[in-house]
Amino acid sequence: MGGVSIVAHPYDMFRSAIKPDILTTMPDAIEVINSASILHSVTWKRARTFAEEKQLPQTAGSDSHIPETIGKAFTTIECESKTIASVLDAIRNGATTPDGQAYSLGDRLRKLARRK
Template identity: 35%
Template sequence: MKLKIDLHVHTVYSGDSSITLEKAIVAAKKAGLDGFAITDHDNVEMNKKILGKNFDLIIIPGVEVTSKDGHILGLGVLEPIKPNLSAFETVKKIHELGGLAIAPHPLNPFKHSLNKNVVEKIGVDAVETANASMPHILQFKVEELAEKLNVAKTGGSDAHIPSSIGKAYTIIEVEEKSLESILKAIKDRKTTPLKKETSINEFFPKIWLKIKRKIKEL
């Protein structure tokens, strides 16, 4: 069967997102998704809230780790991972915890992204080739990178507001609706990333949330 899953969603635990668990579920259903992954910045608190609970759709635990070299997604990760390790050490830790390591929005100069040389050396399981805010000029280069590494291509909205959920997502061909089956399918490259056009108006709330986060850190 094929599942439509947004593999990159931030909740209020990221500090720069307005998405609660309830809002994420409503938005995912509205977007026609079968599920989404929680990938908060260096925080796994929301993952604890979904443990042992049944929802109408699939919710994948995860995290977006800040390494010294750029952001790295860890899917299937329930435990916190220390930030500011090297990218290689971060990927190693994700694998030790039984997760998959994905290079999100790679090569993007407007985000804390991994560069090409780093992605090629650290052993990621997938490359996010469809990100809702990825400049079109990078699309070919990112897809070329995934093909060179012979790893899965994934899609995720990188949503920080509810309306962005589902703007980019991944079609995953799985044997059954389970976390294990989904992770295995990604590892086996049974994925098709897709992306919708994003209105510039959707970026303003995200920018404001980031500004408020920086002010709180002062």
């Protein structure tokens, strides 16, 4: 269908996620930075190690549910043009640079306060 498959927040200990080591088919990329991960120093390292061992492209996401956390983590994609096809090809080819930071305690408290 032309899309890309990216395993989101693998190895996260407090949210359900696909554990990449049990996959029988490899995804197109692995999210190695997720701002919402609580034990981010552990989960990010495990995800990055897996992606490097399998030579998979790496991405990042803020997993934002409130405006204040949008962009806490992001993926820079180097592509030839801004077309969907070019962006997807760049992800598949590993022309990505994940970056970002974990939510602060204040971010987490704001997110909890807005739950209903």
